Every structure is written in structure tokens, then in C-alpha cells.
Amino acid sequence: MRKSFVPISAVVLAIVVIWYLAAIALNSAWxxxxxxxxxxxxxxxxxxxxxWSQEKPRLPVPHQIASEIYKTTVLQRVTSKRSxxxxxxxxxxxxLLGFGLGTGLGIVLAVGIVHSRAMDMSxxxxxxxxxxxPILAVAPMIIVVLNAIGVSGLLPKAIISMYLSFxxxxxxxxxxxRAPDAMQMDQMRTWNTGRATVFxxxxxxxxMPYLFTSLKIAMAASLVGAIVGExxxxxxxxxxxxxxxxxxxxxxxxxxxxxxxxxxxxAVLVALIGLAQNITLRKMGMLR
Amino acid sequence: xxxxxxxxxxEHLNLTFQTSDGPVHALSDINLSIERxxxxxxxxxxxxxxxxxxxxxxxxxxxxxxxxxVNGVSPEEAxxxxxxxxxxxxxxxYPWRTVGGNIRLPLEIMGYDxxxxxxxxxxxxELVELTGFDKKFPWxxxxxxxxxxxxxRALAFDADILFMDEPFGALDEIVRxxxxxxxxxxxxxxxxxxxxxxxxxxxxxxxxxxIVVMSPRPGRIADIIHSNLPKERPLExxxxxxxxxxxxxVRHGLRTGHEDG
Numbered sequence: 001m002r003k004s005f006v007p008i009s010a011v012v013l014a015i016v017v018i019w020y021l022a023a024i025a026l027n028s029a030w031x032x033x034x035x036x037x038x039x040x041x042x043x044x045x046x047x048x049x050x051x052w053s054q055e056k057p058r059l060p061v062p063h064q065i066a067s068e069i070y071k072t073t074v075l076q077r078v079t080s081k082r083s084x085x086x087x088x089x090x091x092x093x094x095x096l097l098g099f100g101l102g103t104g105l106g107i108v109l110a111v112g113i114v115h116s117r118a119m120d121m122s123x124x125x126x127x128x129x130x131x132x133x134p135i136l137a138v139a140p141m142i143i144v145v146l147n148a149i150g151v152s153g154l155l156p157k158a159i160i161s162m163y164l165s166f167x168x169x170x171x172x173x174x175x176x177x178r179a180p181d182a183m184q185m186d187q188m189r190t191w192n193t194g195r196a197t198v199f200x201x202x203x204x205x206x207x208m209p210y211l212f213t214s215l216k217i218a219m220a221a222s223l224v225g226a227i228v229g230e231x232x233x234x235x236x237x238x239x240x241x242x243x244x245x246x247x248x249x250x251x252x253x254x255x256x257x258x259x260x261x262x263x264x265x266x267a268v269l270v271a272l273i274g275l276a277q278n279i280t281l282r283k284m285g286m287l288r
Numbered sequence: 289x290x291x292x293x294x295x296x297x298x299e300h301l302n303l304t305f306q307t308s309d310g311p312v313h314a315l316s317d318i319n320l321s322i323e324r325x326x327x328x329x330x331x332x333x334x335x336x337x338x339x340x341x342x343x344x345x346x347x348x349x350x351x352x353x354x355x356x357x358v359n360g361v362s363p364e365e366a367x368x369x370x371x372x373x374x375x376x377x378x379x380x381x382y383p384w385r386t387v388g389g390n391i392r393l394p395l396e397i398m399g400y401d402x403x404x405x406x407x408x409x410x411x412x413x414e415l416v417e418l419t420g421f422d423k424k425f426p427w428x429x430x431x432x433x434x435x436x437x438x439x440x441r442a443l444a445f446d447a448d449i450l451f452m453d454e455p456f457g458a459l460d461e462i463v464r465x466x467x468x469x470x471x472x473x474x475x476x477x478x479x480x481x482x483x484x485x486x487x488x489x490x491x492x493x494x495x496x497x498x499i500v501v502m503s504p505r506p507g508r509i510a511d512i513i514h515s516n517l518p519k520e521r522p523l524e525x526x527x528x529x530x531x532x533x534x535x536x537x538v539r540h541g542l543r544t545g546h547e548d549g
Contacts, residue, residue, distance in 0.1 A: 285383035
């Protein structure tokens with residue numbers, strides 16, 4: 001941790017510097033335009049301060065985004081529609097539900113694929129094909145179809161999340177459940193062990209490192225799914241809605257703050273899984 | 289030929305593997321009888337089929353010709369009756385289970401009750417001189433200790449036969465000597481029939497009452513040597529003329545097997 005501190009902060013610093021410089025370049029056109037109309041030529045320092053403080057800049061600078069996030073989280077009641085926490089919770093609940101469903105579906109499919117040759121041959125190609133369909137095209141259809149049968153709100157978004165998140169779990173768990181080597185399987189055979197027992201005592205524990213790696217990818221995919229699921233609902237609520245509304249009204253600062261919040265949310269969720277992974281695998285003696 | 293003390297018996301046993309390079313004749317006309325309480329070693333160069341023969345007896349491979357019986361029944365029935373313990377080249381302990389938990393694994397699978405499990409774990413740990421290590425995890429043990437734990441695991445349930453496939457192959461010479469000595473003690477105390485695969489001449493001669501010398505292409509028995517060494521064998525026995533004479537005969541068998549092949 002300590003070792004990586006210097007390189008990581010160096011990279012962050014470089015990004016921030018490039019960001020501020022890029023903001024000057026990208027926002028200067030608007031600043032010059034306004035100055036020209038006011039017939040008031042800009043000095044360099046005026047230019048810089050203008051490009052870093054526009055209301056609808058092409059590229060908002062970090063401190064603008066930070067202050068927007070501060071205003072929409074700390075300074076708002078969390079139940080308010082202006083609160084980013086409220087929107088974040090809407091997205092998070094769909095993400096978590098979709099992640100749970102996707103993980104469940106993924107594990108069930110993987111168990112079937114590992115134990116049944118027929119499923120291995122028939123299901124796996126469909127699992128892969130499912131991910132080649134652009135989710136952005138499928139999402140509105142899922143929303144519309146489910147709405148037609150009276151299902152709306154959290155569940156349709158969760159299903160889109162599930163659609164994206166079950167895939168890494170299937171792939172990872174198939175590999176994980178097949179991780180025991182020939183010797184370990186022979187060993188079980190010498191004890192005349194049934195398939196269910198082999199699963200619980202050998203396959204499932206062996207798959208744990210694969211499961212956690214898959215869960216991290218699934219969680220990130222799940223968040224993307226929830227956000228995508230919020231776009232066709234007419235920008236009512238959620239981080240996806242904030243992104244869409246922001247782009248309708250040219251509120252770039254709002255877009256970026258929703259974007260940063262989504263990224264932070266993903267980072268926290270993935271880090272939590274990483275923590276669970278560390279604890280579990282250490283306890284299982286698989287992290288040495 | 290088949291007496292009531294015959295535990296394992298094979299007649300004209302053949303096994304041909306179909307590979308992409310064509311058929312490989314792994315075992316050719318194997319005729320062998322193993323009596324109750326014997327310590328039999330299979331020795332030979334790699335590719336001679338010694339491990340394959342052991343795996344046929346354990347029903348991990350199916351022969352393509354001839355017959356094999358274990359405890360008077362087919363290897364499959366014997367395996368289903370849990371008639372043998374099998375020790376592999378690697379200890380193969382589960383890292384998520386303690387040493388005791390690993391030894392308990394076959395007992396759980398076979399449905400022994402909790403009290404019985406604990407009693408048996410304690411007993412076999414004592415047999416392999418690992419008393420007090422049941423709460424340790426495999427990574428806390430040396431390679432030799434791990435292999436001893438895996439032997440304990442194979443001894444934990446009531447099987448009269450112990451199959452061992454180069455169990456000490458990955459260990460250094462000093463550890464190996466020690467484990468060989470321990471294994472003889474264990475054999476004496478448990479009265480098991482042990483079938484042991486090795487490629488070390490001193491190991492085979494030191495341990496065995498019967499040495500089956502095998503040669504490759506096709507895998508076959510080149511010589512069967514009955515050892516007249518006493519049951520009580522200190523390590524120093526390896527310097528006696530009797531020992532060296534048997535070792536010379538094994539070496540001769542290996543060499544002629546190679547020349548024919």
C-alpha cells in the first residue's frame with residue numbers, strides 16, 4: 001500500500017494538471033466569444049479564471065465538479081430529488097438487486113454446465129451470444145415489455161443489470177468448478193464419492209478464487225446495466241437519469257458529477273468485494 | 289494359483305490406450321498375485337506401466353483385456369466397497385481444511401459419525417507420528433509431513449489395502465529414508481497389504497516382500513523377486529550383502545527388460 005502511494009499520486013497529479021490545461025483549451029472559444037461581444041479583450045489570467053468557472057463549460061474542471069457534488073450531497077436532504085445521494089441510492093438498489101439475480105443465475109447455469117454435457121454443449125453458446133447483443137438496444141425493449149405486463153420501477157432495471165452481470169459469473173464459475181485437477185477427482189473416485197458430495201466438498205471450495213474475480217466484474221457490469229436501464233425511463237430518477245437530464249440541458253457539470261459519483265460507487269462496491277475476497281481466501285488458506 | 293489369501297489377482301491383463309498417435313500398449317499380459325499382508329513394489333522406468341497397473345487395480349483405469357480381481361471381486365466393486373486407500377504422488381491436501389479436517393474428509397464422505405471420526409483421526413495421526421498437528425493447516429507443514437498426513441487420510445477408514453503411487457518421489461533423500469522407515473513400522477502395526485510404485489531400487493528393496501520389475505514398450509513384467517530380508521529392517525540393512533544381492537537382481541531385471549524393449 002505504502003509503496004504504491006507515490007506512483008499513484010503522481011498519476012493522479014498528472015491527470016489533474018492535464019485536466020485543468022485541457023479545460024483552458026476547450027473552454028477558451030466560449031470565453032473569447034463572450035469577450036469579443038463585450039468588446040473587452042482578455043488577459044491570460046482572465047482567460048484562465050473564466051475557463052475554469054463557466055456555468056456550462058465544455059469541460060468542467062475538478063473543483064467545479066467537487067463543489068457540485070458537495071452541493072448535491074451534503075447540502076441537500078437525502079430524500080430530495082436534487083440530492084445525488086437519493087439518485088445514487090436509486091441506482092445502487094437496482095445494481096445490487098441485479099447483481100444478486102445475475103450472480104444467482106450465473107452460478108446455477110455454471111453448475112448445470114459443469115455437470116451436464118448437454119447443457120455444456122447447448123447453453124454456453126447462448127450465454128456468449130447474449131453478450132454480443134448491444135445492451136443499449138435491448139434495454140428499452142425490456143423496459144417496455146415489462147411495463148406492458150405491469151412491472152415497472154426497480155425490477156426492469158435490475159433485470160438489465162442481471163443480463164450484464166450473469167455472464168462473467170457463468171464463465172468464471174465454469175472455470176472454477178472445473179479447477180480441481182485429475183488427481184483430486186481420482187482421489188474422490190477412490191472414496192466412491194457421489195457427484196453432489198464432490199460438488200460441495202471439492203468443486204465449490206476450489207472455485208472461490210474464480211468466483212470473487214467474477215463478482216468484481218459482475219458488480220461493475222451491474223452498475224452499467226442499472227444506469228443504462230435508467231436512460232429509457234424518461235430520466236426520472238437515478239444516476240443515469242442525471243446523466244441524461246444533464247445532456248438535455250447542456251448541464252455538463254451535472255453530467256460529470258453524476259459520472260464521477262457512478263465511478264466512485266463502482267470503486268466502493270468492487271473494493272468491498274475485494275475485501276470479502278481477501279478475508280475469505282485467507283481463511284481458506286488459498287491466499288499464500 | 290488363487291489361494292484364500294490372495295487379495296489381488298490378475299490374469300492376462302492388457303490395456304491399450306487409444307491416442308492421437310495411435311494405440312499405446314500400456315500393459316501387456318500381466319499375470320500377478322498379491323497375498324494378504326504382502327508389501328509389493330512395482331519398479332521400472334517411466335512408461336513401463338507401473339502406475340497404470342496400480343490404477344487398474346484401483347479401478348481408475350479399465351483394462352482392455354484379461355481379468356483383475358481385488359478381494360475376490362472386480363476392481364470396480366472393490367472400489368465401491370471402499371476396499372483400498374490410495375496415496376497419490378502429491379499429498380493433495382485441501383488448503384481450506386486443517387490436517388485433521390483433511391483426514392476427516394473420507395470419513396465424512398463415508399458417513400462415519402462425529403465421535404468415530406475424531407477417534408479415527410487421532411488414531412491415524414498417531415500412526416504417522418503427527419499427533420498434535422490436527423489443528424494445523426497444510427501450508428504450515430513440510431512436504432514430508434504433508435505426505436504423511438495424506439497417508440493418514442488413506443488409513444483412516446477400514447481398508448485392508450493401501451495403494452501408493454510414488455508417494456515419496458518429490459521428497460529429498462533424507463526425508464525419504466525416514467518416511468520409508470516409518471512406513472515399514474506402519475505396515476507392521478496395521479497388517480495392511482501395500483502395493484507401492486517406485487522408480488528407486490533401494491526404496492523397492494528396502495520396503496518390499498515382493499518386487500515386480502517391469503519394462504516398457506509394451507508395459508510388462510520382466511521379473512518377480514521374492515525378498516528374503518527379515519521383516520525387521522533397520523536402515524543399515526541396505527549395506528548387507530543380502531540386500532545388495534537383491535538390488536543387483538532388480539538392476540539386472542531392469543537392464544534386460546530395457547534391452548528386449
